[in-house]
Amino acid sequence: MSSASEVRILQTVQGTVGSRPAVVRAARGLSHFGEHALGWVAVAGVGAVLDKPRRRRWASVAGGAVGAHAASIIIKRVVRRPRPNDPSVQVNVSTPSRLSFPSSHATSTTAAAVLLGRLTGLPLPAVLVPPMLLSRLVLGVHYPSDVLAGSALGAVSAAAVLRAEQKFGVK
Template sequence: MSDLRSAVAKADRRISLAVRGRFADERSVTASRALSWCGEHAAGWLAIGLAGAAVDRERRGQWLRATGVVAGAHLTSMAVKRVVRRPRPHGPGLEPLVKTAGKHSFPSSHAASSAAAAVAFGSMLPAPALRTAAAAMCFSRLVVGVHYPSDVVGGAAMGAAVARAGRRWISAGGRTDG
């Protein structure tokens, strides 16, 4: 198991440094900072869900349930983060470019809420645009240097799993029976 951890740690560091080197230009960093701000505490995704509920009266309940699922994925990731307590990236070339609400890295809550939004809102918004926005949010965490790639992958997997578990509830109008 320690061999696997060591291999993941080496890959995380190598990929993190490569991303930071390739996307160090002002435009990439500015866009990534904006995404980081928008994704803080899932605020951007929650705002999209609430806006959908406000303008799409026919599917208001579906939008609200989907927004609740996104919030649930975010809260789940925060709970796991408090248990795992993995430190954020550090060292030469990995200095953070944004401030974070917490000091723990795994899983990425931005990635969890983004993947959850891509799944939960997927039947109500154009899937390609939604997936692109979620992927950009996830990738931005590497550009600003506050997560390792495995944090982002773990967060995205967790968020998608939470949203998949809630799909039936989202579309069933709150019913949980067959």
């Protein structure tokens, strides 16, 4: 997909759902929650405290989210794709870097959602991932391919954690 096509998608998202102040506020809230995977680490920490029999699996959620985030940062530094920079795209939140590919928020959220879903038995990837991906577009800080690649990387990261849990008998 060309950058021009992706900018058109951003324009469409921002012109429809992204034009509502409540949506932008919610997207900013998701952005702050997902920054450096800290919100997911906090959720996992609370789970570990409240659910002692499965403390190691809660630790895997935190480790998986942080590991996925770290992988995305490494890839960002290799790829070095700049964030969207088009006068028609409004940037609605600050970012820690100018690098866009892949979306670290999408990566850590997908990893956390898959791991939390496996732990709780709930369909959390279907509930948690789409809003985070959409929020990055509403905020104008990622191209659609950034969030899709980030989500794919998060799913691969979660699969690696699940394999490690199985190998080491984490219950």
